[in-house]
Amino acid sequence: MIYLDNSATTRPTDAVRAAVDLAMREGFFNPSALYAPAMAAEKEVRLCREAILKTLHFPGGKVVFTGCGTEADNLMISGTLASLREGTVLYTAGEHPAVKEPCLHAGSGITAKEISFDRDGRVDLEKLEGLLDSSVKLICVMQVNNETGAVQPLAQIADLRDRLCPGAFLHVDGVQGFLRVPFDMTKCRADSYALSGHKVHAVKGIGALVYGPRCRISPRLLGGGQESGMRSGTENTPGIAALKEAIASFPFEDVEKMRQCKIHLYHRIRELIPSAAVNGPDPEGDPSVSAPHVLNISIEPVRSETMLHALEGEGIYVGIGSACSSHKQKVSATLRAMGIAPKQAESALRFSLCPYNTMEEMDAVAEALKRHYDVLSRFSRR
């Protein structure tokens, strides 16, 4: 099997599985209880919070553990907008539904507006500037786009925010960037950051919202007051142990190798199928613009699903867009916002890598694509 759908989810590593096992066997105590083993469980939770803050260079920040990235995004967006009678919330054209939906379903006094993308799938800073005024209360921008791997210009966005609407919060959906693309919350002057365990070789069922002192978030879950009252419900200690281990053992030293694999895959595909077109920033271009793990390529005239299933027949798994929406969405909103022609968008495949992929796998995938392309393109309408 060759798995290139790591933006949908990742395989938990052996170290993560061992940490979960230990947390369930020996650390199963309720971290709110008062006896010593419970305090040890509570310490694990605290150490994970500290690891997250260290990774994000945000010493004064707070961490609330959630059930997933979606919940972290919802907590920040709905929890911030709930207390406002009026105002504007901005979100980029390529935001995941976890961000877009709570923006669109905020209270009746809140206006939601979309920030346009340029041809590479990055925020159009001029258009954004035109949207910023004192009515703006919250700006939501993803760190890395889940479909194209475009890294958003967050520092420039923070500069514009500081100049034109300093009171607005900047929320970063870091689900596709966490650990794979460095991020400094303090330098970037972001107010909040959402992350998800299952995208970084931890497990499903754990996410976190990181936020700074300016935020005023009203909790979405009321109850026993866990997580400093921000998210009632007994903490998912095995999930937190998994996330802590995933951070501790993440092979940062292999991120560059992963980028080289991505570039190799791109070269091999272009060599074998010269008409293949990249959707998103130049894979070989500025690393601060193109993430090391996502490559989106259209192979016209073969439709995405047809190629996806042809590859699946050989044990090769790739994506065609964001995993959560691929069942319902016809043409990706992100690709549409970039001005990609519908026919090109309908042939888009997303290859998303992890640091454990190899060059040999890239060769095998490019060669399989070529074989299927030669057959399928003859039967596809141009």
Ligand code: PLP
């Ligand atoms: N944000 C982005 C950019 C994503 O890609 C995803 C999932 O694919 C999410 C949020 C939601 O994360 P989760 O699956 O942990 O709810």
